[in-house]
Amino acid sequence: MIESSNEKTGTKRHVSTDTREHIKDTLLLMLKTSHFRTIRITALCREAHIARGTFYLYYNTIDDLLEDIINDSLQLINSMTPKEKQGSLKKLQIMLNQTGDEELPKDSSLFPPCHKYLELEKYRFLVKDADVAPIIAQKIHQYESPKIVPVLMKELNMKQDEAELLFKFIVNGSSSVNRSLLELKENEWYRLQKKILQFILGGLKCDQWS
Amino acid sequence: MIESSNEKTGTKRHVSTDTREHIKDTLLLMLKTSHFRTIRITALCREAHIARGTFYLYYNTIDDLLEDIINDSLQLINSMTPKEKQGSLKKLQIMLNQTGDEELPKDSSLFPPCHKYLELEKYRFLVKDADVAPIIAQKIHQYESPKIVPVLMKELNMKQDEAELLFKFIVNGSSSVNRSLLELKENEWYRLQKKILQFILGGLKCDQWS
Incomplete structure (x- = not known):
């Protein structure tokens, strides 16, 4: 397993981009019905059908995850x-x-x-x-x-x-x-x-x- | 004791404007060192040396109190x-x-x-x-x-x-x-x-x- 740190976002990087995308998509889906500040990592992992440890392979906090999503959206705008x-x-x-x-x-x-x-x-x-x-x-x-x-x-x-x-x-x-x-x-x-x-x-x- | 409701702010009115001003001044003083969202009514009453019941003669919540203070500042600007x-x-x-x-x-x-x-x-x-x-x-x-x-x-x-x-x-x-x-x-x-x-x-x- 290769792991490295993304200095810009402070998030962790990992070889499986699929899991990473899946975690991001799960938060986006949850945000359609819940306020950001009410979403806990436990609930996100339940919704994504992943172990809590898996979440921490990619992100330290739910704020890091949100930042990663916003960076994606800004890259899209940039393009x-x-x-x-x-x-x-x-x-x-x-x-x-x-x-x-x-x-x-x-x-x-x-x-x-x-x-x-x-x-x-x-x-x-x-x-x-x-x-x-x-x-x-x-x-x-x-x-x-x-x-x-x-x-x-x-x-x-x-x-x-x-x-x-x-x-x-x-x-x-x-x-x-x-x-x-x-x-x-x-x-x-x-x-x-x-x-x-x-x-x-x-x-x-x-x-x-x- | 005369009590009435201020429809605009939803705050309670009371004959003693002194106590009201004292409560407002106490919150203003606390806000110089604390974030608004961390200030509790209990701590405010302790700081103001008033009973909790006294606070509720004037305001329902600490948000009502803040609104009253902001209204004062806008009246000053208006003048x-x-x-x-x-x-x-x-x-x-x-x-x-x-x-x-x-x-x-x-x-x-x-x-x-x-x-x-x-x-x-x-x-x-x-x-x-x-x-x-x-x-x-x-x-x-x-x-x-x-x-x-x-x-x-x-x-x-x-x-x-x-x-x-x-x-x-x-x-x-x-x-x-x-x-x-x-x-x-x-x-x-x-x-x-x-x-x-x-x-x-x-x-x-x-x-x-x-």
């Missing part, structure tokens, strides 16, 4: 997102201005990660859980900050602490409205999402970016 | 804030544009409630507590929404649900950065606060308001 922030935000603003209020966007790959979360069929419902949503926001902030902060500093002539704080404001604001948008039909969701995006891009003065 | 939103946001934008980055604002009464919270000497430290901060944000949202939503609808030509969601975004975004600003010196705090306010007012296109 759907253009690498270059500066150009994509300008393109997003142009696209929003060109689509009518009730029309769906032509290319939602330009949406920022917080706004794209609701498109992930497998993970979107996670934003409903009041204890999970802030962790997702914090992770998005952590992943995206090194990419967006330098752009904000350059385009808005900001100091680093100012750009970091502004980005924190945007991620947490976006995260707080996601729950309200979750249950809406696609066109309603887009009508509201668009107003939020237009507010953000207007505040960032994207139309004046280089 | 410091111009009633008319539309004009005051335009005035705020003009003032921000006229003050240098390291300069303190001439009239911080124009600041929106979330941003003004840090000026309340007695209550500002409350935003540090991760369980209390969202309750403050929710209360500010509830108090301010009826005043600001109609203005956003009119000035940005928005539907009610759009204006409500945007205002939720702004309140929660502001609330999330308050904690980072809490420990800063006055001029540093203002430099960062100003960038956030300029982003918000830019996103709201305040310079085009009627």
Whole structure:
């Protein structure tokens, strides 16, 4: 058996990715009906038909397991997102201005990660859980900050602490409205999402970016 | 003894405002060193030198007591804030544009409630507590929404649900950065606060308001 530690998440690694995926899928299934903070490892193992010791081969705590799931979802978002922030935000603003209020966007790959979360069929419902949503926001902030902060500093002539704080404001604001948008039909969701995006891009003065 | 119920907060009312104030001050004092969720009624009564029964003359739960304290802080903010939103946001934008980055604002009464919270000497430290901060944000949202939503609808030509969601975004975004600003010196705090306010007012296109 090969075991190693994943430094980024603090979770343990193991050769059997099948069991690992099975544990993740079991928690995701349980989260559809239970609050995260009420789920105990014992109940998870019962549900997954695994021994408690098996759980500990992969994770130290249930929080580690959740973090692993959220990292998966962010990797998925990452694969759907253009690498270059500066150009994509300008393109997003142009696209929003060109689509009518009730029309769906032509290319939602330009949406920022917080706004794209609701498109992930497998993970979107996670934003409903009041204890999970802030962790997702914090992770998005952590992943995206090194990419967006330098752009904000350059385009808005900001100091680093100012750009970091502004980005924190945007991620947490976006995260707080996601729950309200979750249950809406696609066109309603887009009508509201668009107003939020237009507010953000207007505040960032994207139309004046280089 | 006269007792009645305060419908708004669900708390009990009583003739002795002194005892009520004493209970509130005791919780505020305890919150300087303890997390809200770890404070029990028994410990609060011990600290306040009152009988447990006395506590229940005024409040049903410790959450009721916290709500009463937050309501006090919002009343204080309300007394410091111009009633008319539309004009005051335009005035705020003009003032921000006229003050240098390291300069303190001439009239911080124009600041929106979330941003003004840090000026309340007695209550500002409350935003540090991760369980209390969202309750403050929710209360500010509830108090301010009826005043600001109609203005956003009119000035940005928005539907009610759009204006409500945007205002939720702004309140929660502001609330999330308050904690980072809490420990800063006055001029540093203002430099960062100003960038956030300029982003918000830019996103709201305040310079085009009627």
